[in-house]
Amino acid sequence: MTTQQVLALVVISAFVIGLFAYAYWFGRQEGRTRGMLESDRVHHATIKDLEQSLAVLRRDHQNATARAEKLKDASALQGQHRRSMLEIAETLRIAAETWKAFNTGNKLERDARRLHVESLAIAALLKPTEEEAAA
Secondary structure, eight states: OOHHHHHHHHHHHHHHHHHHHHHHHHHHHHHHHHHHHHHHHHHHHHHHHHHHHHHHHHHHHHHHHHHHHHHHHHHHHHHHHHHHHHHHHHHHHHHHHHHHHHTOOHHHHHHHHHHHHHHHHHHHHHSOOHHHHHO
């Protein structure tokens, strides 16, 4: 092999090596770009899913808060109703004692005592439990 042939072989080999290096570098850059785009797409999809989940959780929280307020108002009303029922029971007891004292009739007295007992039972149902009182 002559020197010119050896030099041509070295030049061709260097050119092929340079071509492979350029193709490797270009492919690596293209792969990196595609990977970043795919990663960004996945991240945006994840962020969108998380934002939707957050919106659902916020809506559920608002619903739970509204329901808790309604329950709180209902328990406050139960306390007022309980006091009213106790007052009614006391009034009925006084009425029964009055009708008994005046001997106006056993039916009125019995009805007043029955209503007195029923109103006490309803008041007992409206009494808050220890757990509610602790809360």
